[in-house]
Amino acid sequence: xxxxxxQQQSPVQGAKVLMVGAGGIGCELLKTLALSGFHDIxxxxxxxxxxxxxxxxxxxxxxxxxxxxxxxxRDAVLRFRPHINIRSYHxxxxxxxxxxxxxxxxxxxxxxxxxxxxxxxxxxxxxxxxVPLVESGTTxxxxxxxxxxxxxxxxxxxxxxxxxxxxxxxxxxxxPTKFVHCIVWAKDLLFAKLFGDKNQDNDLNVRAxxxxxxxxxxxDVFERAEDEDIxxxxxxxxxxVFGYNIEAALANEETWKNRRRPRPIYSKEVLxxxxxxxxxxxxxxxxxxxxxxxxxxxxxxxxxxxxxxxLTQNSLVFIEALKxxxxxxxxxxxxxxxxxxxxxxxxxxxxxxxxxxxSFGIPLHSLFEAKxxxxxxxxxxxxxxxxxxxxxxIEAIKVLKKDADKYRMTYCLEHxxxxxxxxxxxxxxxxxxxxxxxxxxxxxxxNTQKSKLRDLVDKIVKAKLGMNLPMIxxxxxLLYEVGDDLDDIMVxxxxxxxxxxxxxxxxxxxxxxxxxxxxxxxELSCKINVKHREEFDEEKEPEGxxxxxxxQSPALNGESASTSNNESASTSNNESAxxxxxxxxxxxxxxxxxxxxxxxxRETENVESEDDDLMEIENPITVSKKKRxxx
Amino acid sequence: xxxxxxxAQETALYDRQIRVWGANAQRRLTKSHILVxxxxxxxxxxxxxxxxxxxxxxxxxxxxxxxxxSLNANFLIPPDENAYRxxxxxxxxxxxxxxxxxxxxxxxxKGDLSTRSTEFFEKFDVVVIGYGSLATKKAVNEKCRKLSKxxxxxxxxxxDSCGEIFVDLQDYKYTKKKLEEKxxxxxxFPSFQEAVSVPWKPIPRRTAKLYxxxxxxxxxxxxxxxxxxxxxxxxLPTVLEIKKKLCEANSVSESHIPDSLLERLxxxxxxxxxxxxxxxxxxxxxxxxxxxxxxxxxxxxxxxxAQDGKGVMEDISNSFTS
Ligand SMILES: [Zn+2]
Numbered sequence: 043x044x045x046x047x048x049q050q051q052s053p054v055q056g057a058k059v060l061m062v063g064a065g066g067i068g069c070e071l072l073k074t075l076a077l078s079g080f081h082d083i084x085x086x087x088x089x090x091x092x093x094x095x096x097x098x099x100x101x102x103x104x105x106x107x108x109x110x111x112x113x114x115x116r117d118a119v120l121r122f123r124p125h126i127n128i129r130s131y132h133x134x135x136x137x138x139x140x141x142x143x144x145x146x147x148x149x150x151x152x153x154x155x156x157x158x159x160x161x162x163x164x165x166x167x168x169x170x171x172x173v174p175l176v177e178s179g180t181t182x183x184x185x186x187x188x189x190x191x192x193x194x195x196x197x198x199x200x201x202x203x204x205x206x207x208x209x210x211x212x213x214x215x216x217x218p219t220k221f222v223h224c225i226v227w228a229k230d231l232l233f234a235k236l237f238g239d240k241n242q243d244n245d246l247n248v249r250a251x252x253x254x255x256x257x258x259x260x261x262d263v264f265e266r267a268e269d270e271d272i273x274x275x276x277x278x279x280x281x282x283v284f285g286y287n288i289e290a291a292l293a294n295e296e297t298w299k300n301r302r303r304p305r306p307i308y309s310k311e312v313l314x315x316x317x318x319x320x321x322x323x324x325x326x327x328x329x330x331x332x333x334x335x336x337x338x339x340x341x342x343x344x345x346x347x348x349x350x351x352x353l354t355q356n357s358l359v360f361i362e363a364l365k366x367x368x369x370x371x372x373x374x375x376x377x378x379x380x381x382x383x384x385x386x387x388x389x390x391x392x393x394x395x396x397x398x399x400x401s402f403g404i405p406l407h408s409l410f411e412a413k414x415x416x417x418x419x420x421x422x423x424x425x426x427x428x429x430x431x432x433x434x435x436i437e438a439i440k441v442l443k444k445d446a447d448k449y450r451m452t453y454c455l456e457h458x459x460x461x462x463x464x465x466x467x468x469x470x471x472x473x474x475x476x477x478x479x480x481x482x483x484x485x486x487x488x489n490t491q492k493s494k495l496r497d498l499v500d501k502i503v504k505a506k507l508g509m510n511l512p513m514i515x516x517x518x519x520l521l522y523e524v525g526d527d528l529d530d531i532m533v534x535x536x537x538x539x540x541x542x543x544x545x546x547x548x549x550x551x552x553x554x555x556x557x558x559x560x561x562x563x564x565e566l567s568c569k570i571n572v573k574h575r576e577e578f579d580e581e582k583e584p585e586g587x588x589x590x591x592x593x594q595s596p597a598l599n600g601e602s603a604s605t606s607n608n609e610s611a612s613t614s615n616n617e618s619a620x621x622x623x624x625x626x627x628x629x630x631x632x633x634x635x636x637x638x639x640x641x642x643x644r645e646t647e648n649v650e651s652e653d654d655d656l657m658e659i660e661n662p663i664t665v666s667k668k669k670r671x672x673x
Numbered sequence: 674x675x676x677x678x679x680x681a682q683e684t685a686l687y688d689r690q691i692r693v694w695g696a697n698a699q700r701r702l703t704k705s706h707i708l709v710x711x712x713x714x715x716x717x718x719x720x721x722x723x724x725x726x727x728x729x730x731x732x733x734x735x736x737x738x739x740x741x742x743s744l745n746a747n748f749l750i751p752p753d754e755n756a757y758r759x760x761x762x763x764x765x766x767x768x769x770x771x772x773x774x775x776x777x778x779x780x781x782x783k784g785d786l787s788t789r790s791t792e793f794f795e796k797f798d799v800v801v802i803g804y805g806s807l808a809t810k811k812a813v814n815e816k817c818r819k820l821s822k823x824x825x826x827x828x829x830x831x832x833d834s835c836g837e838i839f840v841d842l843q844d845y846k847y848t849k850k851k852l853e854e855k856x857x858x859x860x861x862f863p864s865f866q867e868a869v870s871v872p873w874k875p876i877p878r879r880t881a882k883l884y885x886x887x888x889x890x891x892x893x894x895x896x897x898x899x900x901x902x903x904x905x906x907x908x909l910p911t912v913l914e915i916k917k918k919l920c921e922a923n924s925v926s927e928s929h930i931p932d933s934l935l936e937r938l939x940x941x942x943x944x945x946x947x948x949x950x951x952x953x954x955x956x957x958x959x960x961x962x963x964x965x966x967x968x969x970x971x972x973x974x975x976x977x978x979a980q981d982g983k984g985v986m987e988d989i990s991n992s993f994t995s
Contacts, residue, residue: 070950073748077714077946094688100725100773122748182693183958346678348696410684414692422689424725425954425961428718432950436979439947450982457969463955464977464984 053442054079060148061085062135062164064111066422067154067178069099070431072115075152076123078435083126084148087112088134092383098424136163136510142565145171150441152434153177162478162508163564165190165198169479170565174441178430182421185454187433189469192479194446200473210581215245216291217301218402221395225415228394229380232283233387235264237367237378247287273316276364280309280357284397304402312357336370336386338362347409351393353400359393382417391416429454429464477591483556483569488544488587490552490574495522496540501585507568509561516557519549544572679703683776687727698965702728703776705964706796710734710786711803711901712762714746714944715831718953719801719960721749724770726961730778731770732797733763734786746944791816799825799960804901807869807891814841814865825963828865829956830887832902833941834979836952837887839865840959840971847966862973863990871989873923881976881985885930889916890938904939912939948979955984 059080061071064087075083091099091106091114101118102111110132119128133139145151145167153175155161161177168175168190175190177198190197213219214227231246248262263282266275288306291297339345342358351359363386367375371386380387392412399406413419433452440448450466459465475482486502495514499522503512513523522536544551551557553574560567570589578586679699684691691699705728709716712735724731737743739757744750749769750757757765763781770779786802787809794800794817802810810828817824818841826841841862848855863871869888876884893912894901904912912935920927955975962968974987 074946074950077746077748077949093685096774097687097690097725097727100721103772104775119748122751124752347684410691419689419692421693423693423958424690425722425958428722428950428957429954432947432954433982435947435950436982452982458986461985461987462983463971463975463986464951464982466982 054439055081057149057442058082058147059084059438060145060151061154062151062160063087063154063156064115064130065089065095065154065156066098066424066427067180067430067434068111069101069115070424070428071152071154071434072119072128073101074428074431074435075438076119076126076128078439081126084129084131085112085116086131086133086135086140087115088132098422098427100424135160136563138511138563140167141563142167142170145173148173150438151175152438154431154434155179159508162199163510166478166561166564166566168192169197176434176437176441178434180422180426180430180454182423183426183454183456185426185430185433186451187430187437188451189437189441189449191441191446191449193472195449195469196472197476197479199478200470200476211245211584212581215247216297218398218404221399221404221407221412222415224395224398224402224404225391225412227398228391229416232394233378233380233391236279236364237375237387240376246283247290248282272365272368273361275368276361277309277313279364280360280397283394284308284401288401302403305400307353307397307401309357309361312354313361336366338366338386338389347413348411350406350408351396352406353397356393356396356400356406359389360397363390363393380416382413382419388413388416426454433464475591477568478566481568482591483571484589484591485571485573486557486587486589487573487575489576489578490544490555490572492543493587494541494543495547497585497587498544499540501587502570502589503559506589507559509559509564509566511561511563513560513562514557515560516547516549516551516555521547521549521551521557683727686774686776690726694961694965694967698961698967699727701965702726702961704729705798706730706732707799707801707960708732708734708782708794708797709801709803711805712747712749712766713743713804713831714946714949715829715836715953715956716801716803717747717749717766718949719803719829719956720766720770721773722954722957723960724773724777724779726957727774728777728964730780732780732782733767733770734782734784735761735763735766736783736785737762739765746946746949787812789813789816791819794824795820795822797824798964799827801827801829801956801960803829805830806901807895810839811866817841818843818864825960826865827956827960829952830901831944831948831952832890832939833937834945834948835883835938835941836948836975836977837883838952838956838959838971838975839868840963840973840975841865841868842963842970842972845963845970847962847968847970849969858969860970860972867991868973868989871991873920873925873929876989880989881974881978881987882930882934883976883978884974884987884989885919886934886938889919889930889935892919893939902942904942906936906940908939909936945979948977951979951984952977 057080059075059082061068061075061083062085064072064085068085068087072083072085087110089111090108091102091111093104093107096102096104099111101115106114110130112130112132116128116130120126151164151168151173153161153164155164165175165177169192172192174192175198176187177190178187179185188198189195209223209226213223214231218224218227231244234242235244235246235248248264263278285306285308288304292303292306338359341362342355344351344355344359366386367390378387380391382388388409392407392409395412395416396406407415433454437449437452449469451469453465453467455463455465472479474480477484488498499512499514503509503514511524514521521539528536539547551572553572555572557570557572558567559570578588679687679696683699683703687699707723707728707730709720709731710733712720712733720731720733739750739760739762743762744752747766749766750762761781767779767781770777786805794813800813800817802813805813805828814826817826823843823845828837828839830837841864842860843862845860845862847858847860849858850856869891873885889912893899893908893915894904896915897908897911913932916930916932916935917927920929955971955977959971959975962970971986972988974989975984976987977984
């Protein structure tokens with residue numbers, strides 16, 4: 043054995059490593075670690091195996107569908123490297139058993155995660171435990187690997203993460219211009235209204251038409267009488283959302299001054315008098331169907347999910363899918379949330395989005411495409427995951443050898459930049475204004491008289507700061523905490539506090555107050571300076587509060603769908619795909635390294651927060667603009 | 674595109690990658706036939722990737738008997754001597770690969786690649802030579818070029834923590850996405866023989882040193898009749914002698930190729946698994962591009978060196994001299 047390899051082997055063999063995630067990157071990583079001589083590998087993953095994983099998560103077979111990824115991956119790798127120690131945990135990395143002490147036993151942590159939330163959590167635990175982290179992500183042919191060593195390089199949260207694509211409410215409810223707007227409407231409004239929790243807030247107009255309003259102000263067309271014929275009910279909904287609501291919107295001339303006017307569509311224009319006679323009824327389909335396989339497509343003679351359906355076909359699918367929900371899945375109505383693996387839900391949402399798109403003159407999409415947008419499905423291929431896993435191991439070995447000068451972040455590009463397909467970049471130093479690793483205070487603008495503590499907990503502490511088990515203090519006064527060990531009186535107190543406005547709390551939080559927010563599991567504590575503000579712009583600041591100096595977390599709903607297609611695949615046709623294609627074709631990289639004093643904000647980059655292989659990609663273009671030095 | 678549609682089973686299995694390259698590309702993939710020889714670490718990675726991607730068939734050639742050394746960097750061989758004794762590397766790897774994706778036909782072809790007739794290669798759309806000798810690479814590439822159909826030709830080689838890929842797609846047309854439009858493009862690739870005969874002097878100085886270093890090692894193994902990787906530090910003087918001659922013949926200074934790099938290449942004979950994963954991944958991506966006709970292909974060399982972390986593409990053709 044040559045000297046180079048000997049040097050590589052010794053720190054490797056003695057190392058204890060933690061892998062978080064046994065999915066697309068995880069399978070490749072576990073294999074490459076084992077081949078590279080790692081002897082002690084622990085792996086956490088809460089997921090079970092699905093069919094759509096099998097094209098790239100090569101340690102899994104069809105017979106493994108439904109089993110723990112971590113466990114099956116372990117067993118598969120032990121088959122070709124039987125004498126190493128691999129320990130699997132079929133669990134959520136955010137579980138309390140994975141605390142700072144758990145993390146401290148490892149020499150390095152390697153992330154192959156699929157969501158920002160878990161990444162931030164692991165980042166904080168690595169900082170608290172002072173264990174180096176190698177972080178990764180892929181989407182399509184793009185990928186990246188970064189190294190985070192406390193005090194030496196920036197932490198995962200030092201850079202502002204991109205704002206997820208969110209759409210103003212009125213774009214979704216009244217003025218859609220893109221297919222994704224129609225999908226969000228169909229999924230988050232219509233589907234939720236029809237099949238989801240009735241008590242949930244919903245911006246869909248449910249009031250019956252004008253004639254009725256004089257008599258019964260509160261008529262909700264979505265209420266279905268016990269004996270109402272399902273098809274009639276379906277047509278009523280159809281006419282209401284695609285016909286009447288559009289007509290009502292058209293009445294507001296101001297809205298359409300500079301916009302294309304939508305066309306109301308009524309069921310009688312597109313559908314025959316009675317579908318039941320024409321197609322036979324939904325009840326004809328096999329009684330053995332389980333929920334996830336119930337489908338309206340066979341009834342309508344539709345086979346190919348990639349085929350584009352016209353208005354009539356979409357309308358038929360709309361009615362048939364709705365009928366099937368009531369005929370076959372009645373018990374679930376009222377509790378359903380959209381799930382990309384729920385065939386009937388995908389059919390319904392595709393049809394509804396397409397009918398709305400037709401109405402607004404937006405190009406229609408196939409079920410396959412609509413499913414990708416609605417389900418935020420990441421584009422994933424085995425090759426990028428394999429490459430990224432190789433890069434992770436190379437960085438992990440440098441970390442174990444404490445070869446700090448050689449740490450690199452590496453980008454996998456789809457189109458070469460300065461001849462490079464794999465582009466190494468020197469890591470940044472920690473950002474002195476990072477609230478996670480540098481404890482810089484945050485500023486919160488909020489209406490302290492109107493906003494409740496609950497709003498602060500939900501919208502800021504959980505959603506934006508990513509805390510799992512938060513505790514909120516104002517001076518010495520404890521306003522709120524979460525935990526198993528609280529007594530009933532405390533819980534009652536905290537619950538009462540949640541419903542109070544900030545200024546009414548036992549220790550009033552007003553302009554100039556400083557709050558301390560802590561997560562004991564993550565060992566993260568931050569200070570929030572409160573600034574009172576009366577008014578917020580409903581469209582631009584829908585949360586009614588503004589936090590500055592933080593790293594943004596993605597919306598966990600379909601609103602971020604449009605950011606999911608950020609590669610130049612033919613199947614994606616939104617503009618973000620084009621951006622990446624164009625811009626990565628020839629950036630120039632300046633040779634100045636960023637210093638601690640160089641505080642200019644780095645641009646935000648694309649983030650994916652997807653179901654599966656997660657991804658988060660930093661757009662390579664920004665690298666060039668930001669004067670990172672290429673190694 | 675004509676041809677039958679993907680089955681529901683294929684659509685479900687390949688869902689995530691169809692979202693990357695589209696259903697037409699997937700259909701072309703499922704009809705492609707790939708020949709692979711020299712199954713060490715990097716080629717193992719490559720095979721895994723294309724089998725997962727769902728090509729039509731993969732034919733493996735490697736008559737070496739499995740031994741301790743072949744286990745290194747190879748996750749397709751279970752380390753059970755009773756299971757592999759007497760079997761060739763291709764046979765054992767074939768069994769494992771079949772398991773990865775039952776929809777891909779994986780088979781073994783016995784014999785020596787370099788003695789195969791031109792007609793033999795007609796069955797394939799892609800030929801990949803792993804760790805081949807200079808003579809084999811030249812001869813097979815010429816045979817592929819004689820056929821009326823275009824056979825995409827690749828070589829791959831990894832030494833120490835470095836890797837090289839060579840690509841010959843002859844005259845190749847592809848579509849590229851520019852803004853919203855699809856643009857038709859054409860590239861003309863030199864053969865392996867042409868590419869390695871390009872005079873060094875006009876080649877830009879910033880070109881990867883590995884290109885030149887690999888040519889030196891190639892000539893060394895050819896002259897000395899060595900198998901791939903059959904070398905050690907003891908060979909350094911001979912290798913440096915060859916380097917000197919080649920540099921003189923090309924009228925470039927000897928500093929063109931660092932001695933330390935040559936030393937790494939002849940001493941690092943054990944494959945480094947992370948580099949196998951990286952180079953095998955890039956190679957598979959290129960083959961997928963070429964088969965599906967989508968995306969700009971790599972022209973015509975790719976180099977990766979874990980020491981500086983760069984993965985660069987070098988276009989080595991006579992364009993420098995013209
Ligand atoms: Zn930080």
